Amino acid sequence: MSSRLSHAEDRVFLVVGLVFLALFLSPTTTRAVTFADWAAANGYGPGAVLPQTVSAQSSSIDVLTGLGAYNWTTTPTECLDLHNNQIAAIAGGTFSQPNNLTHLDLSRNAITSVESGDYMGLDDLATLLLSHNQIATLNSGGFSGLDNATSLQLDHNQITSIPNACFSGLSSLTYLGLSGNQIVTIPTYGLDGLGALTSLDLHDNLITTIEEGCFRELDSLDTLDLRCNSMTSIPGGAFSDLGTLTSLNLSWNSITSIDAGSYMGLGNLTSLRLHHNAIATLGGGGSSGLSKLTSLDLSGNPITTLQGGFCVGFSGTLTVLNMSDVDFASLTDLTPLYDLDSLTDLWLARTTNVDAMALDTLLDNLAAMQSVATEGVLYLTQADYTSLNTSGAGRLAAWDAEPGHHVQIVVPGDANGDGSVDETDALTLAAHWGLAGMSWWDGDFNDDGFVGAADAAMLAANWNYNSSESCPIDVPEPASFALLAMAAAWWCLGRRRF
Ligand SMILES: [Ca+2]
Ligand SMILES: [Ca+2]
Numbered sequence: 001m002s003s004r005l006s007h008a009e010d011r012v013f014l015v016v017g018l019v020f021l022a023l024f025l026s027p028t029t030t031r032a033v034t035f036a037d038w039a040a041a042n043g044y045g046p047g048a049v050l051p052q053t054v055s056a057q058s059s060s061i062d063v064l065t066g067l068g069a070y071n072w073t074t075t076p077t078e079c080l081d082l083h084n085n086q087i088a089a090i091a092g093g094t095f096s097q098p099n100n101l102t103h104l105d106l107s108r109n110a111i112t113s114v115e116s117g118d119y120m121g122l123d124d125l126a127t128l129l130l131s132h133n134q135i136a137t138l139n140s141g142g143f144s145g146l147d148n149a150t151s152l153q154l155d156h157n158q159i160t161s162i163p164n165a166c167f168s169g170l171s172s173l174t175y176l177g178l179s180g181n182q183i184v185t186i187p188t189y190g191l192d193g194l195g196a197l198t199s200l201d202l203h204d205n206l207i208t209t210i211e212e213g214c215f216r217e218l219d220s221l222d223t224l225d226l227r228c229n230s231m232t233s234i235p236g237g238a239f240s241d242l243g244t245l246t247s248l249n250l251s252w253n254s255i256t257s258i259d260a261g262s263y264m265g266l267g268n269l270t271s272l273r274l275h276h277n278a279i280a281t282l283g284g285g286g287s288s289g290l291s292k293l294t295s296l297d298l299s300g301n302p303i304t305t306l307q308g309g310f311c312v313g314f315s316g317t318l319t320v321l322n323m324s325d326v327d328f329a330s331l332t333d334l335t336p337l338y339d340l341d342s343l344t345d346l347w348l349a350r351t352t353n354v355d356a357m358a359l360d361t362l363l364d365n366l367a368a369m370q371s372v373a374t375e376g377v378l379y380l381t382q383a384d385y386t387s388l389n390t391s392g393a394g395r396l397a398a399w400d401a402e403p404g405h406h407v408q409i410v411v412p413g414d415a416n417g418d419g420s421v422d423e424t425d426a427l428t429l430a431a432h433w434g435l436a437g438m439s440w441w442d443g444d445f446n447d448d449g450f451v452g453a454a455d456a457a458m459l460a461a462n463w464n465y466n467s468s469e470s471c472p473i474d475v476p477e478p479a480s481f482a483l484l485a486m487a488a489a490w491w492c493l494g495r496r497r498f
Helices: 002-025 035-041 356-365 382-387 391-401 423-431 453-461 478-496
Strands: 053-055 079-081 103-105 127-129 151-153 175-177 199-201 223-225 247-249 271-273 295-297 320-322 345-347 377-380 406-409
Touching (some): 356 391, 377 382, 377 391, 382 406
Parallel strands (some): 053 079, 079 103, 103 127, 127 151, 151 175, 175 199, 199 223, 223 247, 247 271, 271 295, 295 320, 320 345, 377 406
């Protein structure tokens, strides 16, 4: 009896199993969600006048057809927000109906390529957001028709190469974001047509090669961010066409040497970040051409030798030099730094094996560091200062005691090195929250390259350190402060909409 029941149960399980299998294997018939579906669900029938801002984000839209069925010009609509949908492709003619759109957000969709004519018809568009898609291919003419666009964000896609002239037509573009892709080479003709560009962000790619002449049409570039790439050297003349550049970030690459002529043409550069590379030797004319440089960050490099010509290019202009996180065991000859006549801020935080006598002699030779009028500051951590416990440390203490210049003790959290940890530092940390390729100055206090919770905790631990406020201010507890810092960071990220 029990055996027969058992056989019956087996048959039931078998049938149920087969039904589930059939359902599992049958083709899914889920219908695509179109823009028209979204419009209908939100009360807009065909021909309806759409509002000034159309917010269709996070609505499971996967096909962007039928935009032409609505009235975009009577109000008119200026902002179309489609971020966080599942749109995989832009069909030809999608934006061909008359429109006044200035802001189009297609970030966080599933777009795989940019095809010729995709954005034709967007004559007034200023901002196009395509970050966080799956774009692997940029095709010629893909951005045609965007004559008035000023900002294009292509960050966090899967772009591996920049085809020749793929940005042609973007003659008004001032900002181009290509961070977080897999670009290996900046090709000679890849950036053609970007004559108005002032800021180019290529951080967090796999760039090893900067081809000759690739920047030759960037007549207005002010800021170039190449941090977190895979460069091992700077080819001579690589930046020779960037006469308008003021800020260059080459940090967190694998650069081992700087050749003479590497900075040729950078006559207007004021800020150069080379921190966290693999540079052992500096000098030999490698700084010639940097005649307006005021800030140089060399922190976190394994520097062993400063050659005689190290500061020939910027001896009269450099005011801030960062050599934090450097081991001075082999770097004992500091005489090539003596010519830095304008230096007022010398960062040597978290350094090791610094010879206090050599350091004191260096300070004696730096004209602006010595001057009461210009107030020289030497930035050290307490551990650095304590480790200088030799007869030379006494001389450093004496230098500290003289009027007009001093040793500034910095603690984790003091991003700007003013000796206290306060709102200014918290805002710096929040502004760089979640970013890679950072330094102490950006809020990376544990020197892992990222600005995150660990750094916020260090800032919180030293909150209100050495505050010079005469009236005590109401300061949150460290734990709640860390939460506040994160909230501020999210606020900043939200505003960026990457
Ligand atoms: Ca501070
Ligand atoms: Ca960090």
